[in-house]
Amino acid sequence: MAGIQRTTIMALFCFVCAFLLHFPSAKAALEVKESIVEPAWHVKAATYPEWAHHHWVWLSHGGSGQDDCVQLARDYIAHNISVGAVDIDSTWEIGFNNFKFDTSRFPNASNMIDTFHDMGIRVILWITNMVDVDSPNYQEGYNNSYYIRNIFGEQGTVKWWHGKGSMIDYTNPAALQWWHKQMDNVLDLGIDGWKCDGTDPYILEFIEPLGYNGTITWQKLGDDRLIMSRPVDAFGPIYVRFSPKRVMVSGWVGDQDDTFDGLKGALKRYFQSAWDGYANFGSDIGGYRTPQKPRQAELFLRWAQVGAFSPLMENGGGGEHRPWMIDPARKEYITQVYRHFVDIHYSLVPYLLTTGSEALESGKSSISPLAQHETFIEKFIDLFDPDTYCYLLGDRILVCPVLNNGTEAEVTMPSYGTNWTYFFDSSKVFPGHGQRFKFKVPLSELPVFLEDGKIVPLNLSIEIAGFPRVVDALTAVVVRPKEFDTAQIRTTTYSEARGQGHSLSYVFTEKGLYIMASAHLTTEVAWLFVDVPAPRQVSHTYSNIDHHKTASLGEFAVNYDQHTRMLLVRSSAVLQGHHLLIEF
Numbered sequence: 337m338a339g340i341q342r343t344t345i346m347a348l349f350c351f352v353c354a355f356l357l358h359f360p361s362a363k364a365a366l367e368v369k370e371s372i373v374e375p376a377w378h379v380k381a382a383t384y385p386e387w388a389h390h391h392w393v394w395l396s397h398g399g400s401g402q403d404d405c406v407q408l409a410r411d412y413i414a415h416n417i418s419v420g421a422v423d424i425d426s427t428w429e430i431g432f433n434n435f436k437f438d439t440s441r442f443p444n445a446s447n448m449i450d451t452f453h454d455m456g457i458r459v460i461l462w463i464t465n466m467v468d469v470d471s472p473n474y475q476e477g478y479n480n481s482y483y484i485r486n487i488f489g490e491q492g493t494v495k496w497w498h499g500k501g502s503m504i505d506y507t508n509p510a511a512l513q514w515w516h517k518q519m520d521n522v523l524d525l526g527i528d529g530w531k532c533d534g535t536d537p538y539i540l541e542f543i544e545p546l547g548y549n550g551t552i553t554w555q556k557l558g559d560d561r562l563i564m565s566r567p568v569d570a571f572g573p574i575y576v577r578f579s580p581k582r583v584m585v586s587g588w589v590g591d592q593d594d595t596f597d598g599l600k601g602a603l604k605r606y607f608q609s610a611w612d613g614y615a616n617f618g619s620d621i622g623g624y625r626t627p628q629k630p631r632q633a634e635l636f637l638r639w640a641q642v643g644a645f646s647p648l649m650e651n652g653g654g655g656e657h658r659p660w661m662i663d664p665a666r667k668e669y670i671t672q673v674y675r676h677f678v679d680i681h682y683s684l685v686p687y688l689l690t691t692g693s694e695a696l697e698s699g700k701s702s703i704s705p706l707a708q709h710e711t712f713i714e715k716f717i718d719l720f721d722p723d724t725y726c727y728l729l730g731d732r733i734l735v736c737p738v739l740n741n742g743t744e745a746e747v748t749m750p751s752y753g754t755n756w757t758y759f760f761d762s763s764k765v766f767p768g769h770g771q772r773f774k775f776k777v778p779l780s781e782l783p784v785f786l787e788d789g790k791i792v793p794l795n796l797s798i799e800i801a802g803f804p805r806v807v808d809a810l811t812a813v814v815v816r817p818k819e820f821d822t823a824q825i826r827t828t829t830y831s832e833a834r835g836q837g838h839s840l841s842y843v844f845t846e847k848g849l850y851i852m853a854s855a856h857l858t859t860e861v862a863w864l865f866v867d868v869p870a871p872r873q874v875s876h877t878y879s880n881i882d883h884h885k886t887a888s889l890g891e892f893a894v895n896y897d898q899h900t901r902m903l904l905v906r907s908s909a910v911l912q913g914h915h916l917l918i919e920f
Contacts, residue, residue, distance in 0.1 A: 365768075374855040379837030382693045382826040384585040385560040387458050387528075388616060389422020389688040391678045394652030396624075397427045398454035401421075402439030403447050407480030408658075409457055417675050418682060421458040424530050425653065431471030433463055433500045435518040445454055446525050455678055458528035460564060465533040468501035469493060471590065473518065482511035486541070496535055503535070532565040534578045534590065566590055567614035568605055574715050585696065586648050587617035594623035594631045594655065596739050599639050603725050603737060606646075607705040608714070610727070616688075617700055618648030622662075625798045626655035633670050634741045634779065635662040636676075636780040641782035643764040644677035645735045647688055647702050673780050679798045686793040686810055690826045691730035704728040706748050731757075736775070736783035745783045747775045755787035757815045760801050761898065762866045789818030793825045795866070809862040809906055812840050812853075817868050819844055827890070829861075848919035850877065851905065855913035862906035870896050871903060873919045892916065 386469035395408055405424060412419045412679045428445075437445040452459050465475050467483070477483060478491060483502035486492035493502050505511045562585050566578035569590035579587065589605035592598035609617055621643045622636045636659070643649040651657050659674035660667045691702045707722035715719045726736040726748040734756055738745045749756060751770040758764035760781045765788070766773075775783045786792055791812045796806040804814070810825065820843040827837045838861060839854040849868075853861035874894050892907040892914070907914040 337857045342611075343818060372502055372837075373852050373854045375913075376837050376839040379824045379826065379839060380693070380697075381837070382689050382698050384693070386685055386689050387420045387560075388562055388586040388692070389647060390458075390649075390686045391444070392421040392423060392648065392650040392652075394420055394423035394425055394650070394659075395722055396423045396425055396447050396652065396654045397579075398441065402437075402443060402445070402606055406448060406451055406613045409452065409455060410661075411658065411691075413455070415671055415675070417659070417678050419455075419457050421460060421528070421645055422452055422460050422801040422913065423650075424459065426462045426533070427436055428461060432468040432474065432501065434467070434471050434473040435463075435733055436472075436523075449525050449527060453526070460528075460529040460531050461522060461527055462531045462784060464496075464499075464533045464722065465504050465506075466496060466501040466535050466641075467504065468499040470499065471501070474501070475513065477511070479502075480510065480514070481505075482508060498570075521572060528560070529562045529564060532563060532579070534566040536578055552867065562586055564588065565610035567617050570605070570717050573717055575605070575717065575720070577612060579614075581612075581614055581699070582696075583616060583876075585692070586740060587614060588648060588650055589619050591624035591653070592619065593625045594628045594635060596635060596741070598623040599635065599642070599737065600725065600739060601774050602639075603642070603727075604717075604720055604722065606703055607707055607709075607722060608720075608769070610701035610703040610705055611709050613699045615735045616647035616692045618643055618655040621651040622653070622655075622657055623647070623652035630654055630740050631657070631662055632741070633666060636662050637670065637673050637779055638738045638782075640674050640677050642737050644681040645684070645729055645733070645782065645784055646754060647692055647729075649678065649681045651784055676780070676795070676800065677782075680800050681797060683749060683798070683800050683803075685795055686825055687730060687733070690793065690824070694726060702730060704731070706750065713843070732787045732792050734787070736785075736786040738777060738782065740845075743776055743778055745775045745777055746772065747783055750771050755788040755816070757788055757866070759784035762802070762815060762902075764783055773873055780833060786813070786815050788816045789814065789821055789840070790825040791821050793823065793838075793840075803864065804895075804897070804902065804904060806862050806864070806904065806906070809860040810838060810860045811864050813864045813866065815865075816841065817842060817844050817865060833850045848917050850915070852915045853907075853913050856911070860906065860908065860910045862904060865903040865905075868903050869901070869917050869920050870898065871920055874905060875919075877915050877917045 344508040369811050393412060395404055405422060409419050409422055428437060428442055430438050440450065449459050456597045467477055482505055483491040484505050491502055493500055504515050563583050565584045567584060567587040568591060569578055589602055592601045621639045622631050656662060660671045662670055695702045704727060706724050706726045726734060729735050734750065736745050736747045744898065749766060749768045749771045753768050753830060756766050756768060770866060777783050794811050794813050796803055796811045799805040806861060822841040825840065836857055838856060839859065842849060842851045851863050871894060874892065892905060895904040900911055905916065905918065907916065
């Protein structure tokens with residue numbers, strides 16, 4: 337008993353410290369007369385827009401043009417699959433790269449972009465830093481010395497997959513102004529970002545590249561725009577960095593074959609990118625290249641599952657990528673499974689936005705491989721052989737990809753000793769301590785585990801993986817609450833919430849489970865506790881408020897499922913926050 341009392345006292349002490357840290361005084365800008373838990377003004381706004389974590393789709397080389405791209409999005413929506421962005425791939429321009437739409441393929445680009453925006457879909461355009469020698473704007477750049485020079489002092493050319501061209505000298509202010517002026521042709525149409533493809537390493541062919549002066553510069557399109565580019569990818573026999581980490585908030589790890597070895601290759605690039613400190617990235621679901629033809633349904637779904645539990649879920653490339661067209665004999669099943677994992681990905685947006693913002697600010701990654709990271713030899717593609725392909729997404733979700741046509745995965749647990757609960761069945765619990773084991777999993781599921789006791793913020797507006805549907809709320813999911821936990825959640829309503837986030841905390845004492853959420857301008861907080869007993873009572877615990885006024889502090893709803901042992905508690909006191917006690 338003495339040990340329990342000491343533990344409880346320590347938990348309370350830590351909780352009070354966390355409470356004081358996480359809930360400072362509110363700013364006058366929030367018009368809340370009687371905040372119970374002060375607004376979390378100290379929680380920074382997300383550093384990029386949430387659509388970075390939506391479901392993106394695209395057609396290789398833009399299909400046949402404008403009509404194909406628009407129809408692609410409409411077909412996904414017709415199959416009840418959410419789409420957050422469309423990438424208009426290469427060949428949209430008259431030349432590589434002159435920023436002028438080829439009107440024979442895209443007759444009304446402005447109308448196309450407006451159509452996508454009316455559908456709630458963002459638009460990004462493929463681009464590189466190359467200007468091909470046969471592009472209409474090449475000669476002007478050459479005449480003004482706007483291209484990188486080689487070791488001989490000449491404006492160099494290189495062969496790449498779309499021809500032969502020269503690289504813009506970003507260190508030359510005049511070249512940069514010329515380049516940006518051409519960009520304005522497209523920016524004025526209201527696009528949402530660039531997909532900057534990987535021609536940068538070709539500069540190595542110049543041996544000693546010579547620029548005008550200074551370093552590369554860049555301009556941001558706006559708070560709700562982004563740049564997509566490659567983090568670490570293969571170049572020749574080694575892995576190299578393709579992009580400045582500070583500009584890449586949503587990357588993809590290059591082109592892979594549509595095989596399980598291709599999926600392993602994508603994961604190897606995940607790990608290299610994570611170890612180099614890139615924040616957010618994903619891969620082309622099913623692989624970009626198509627040596628298999630047709631693409632196997634098992635591979636496609638296993639890759640889609642990895643995509644769902646990656647910062648970026650992106651589907652497109654060579655060959656057929658539409659779920660309902662992968663295997664006509666099983667199209668309903670494949671589409672259903674794919675749709676479910678897209679829904680899961682959207683449920684993770686609050687978590688991904690929080691972990692991604694923290695990763696960008698700290699220079700780390702949203703992904704932490706469990707594989708050993710020791711020597712430079714890992715940079716050689718043929719020599720890099722991870723001892724496990726499991727990884728942590730953030731610090732509270734463990735992902736173990738299935739890398740074969742069967743239903744068995746190799747699971748590696750984190751080295752520390754906490755318990756981990758299976759995402760698709762909360763009755764399955766596994767200890768950590770670095771243990772390894774085989775795990776059976778149907779094609780409709782992926783070995784994913786939540787760390788017990790940790791607050792995981794989810795959007796449960798659509799029912800997923802056995803969790804109940806919770807509309808119009810941020811849901812703090814906690815599997816088997818422990819002594820206490822706190823979390824700072826970045827806002828997912830970038831403009832409406834004025835950059836305000838959430839502070840959430842709970843502490844488990846002998847008296848019961850205390851839960852607290854900060855006041856917020858727009859978003860209600862619900863709590864979902866997994867594998868807990870039925871509550872005996874839930875009550876307000878506002879010591880600083882006149883008890884006669886508690887009726888005006890908002891109602892709360894309590895729902896308990898005896899079968900799943902899930903307890904859902906939500907309070908309507910959005911503008912005041914809440915501080916509740918759950919007694920068992």
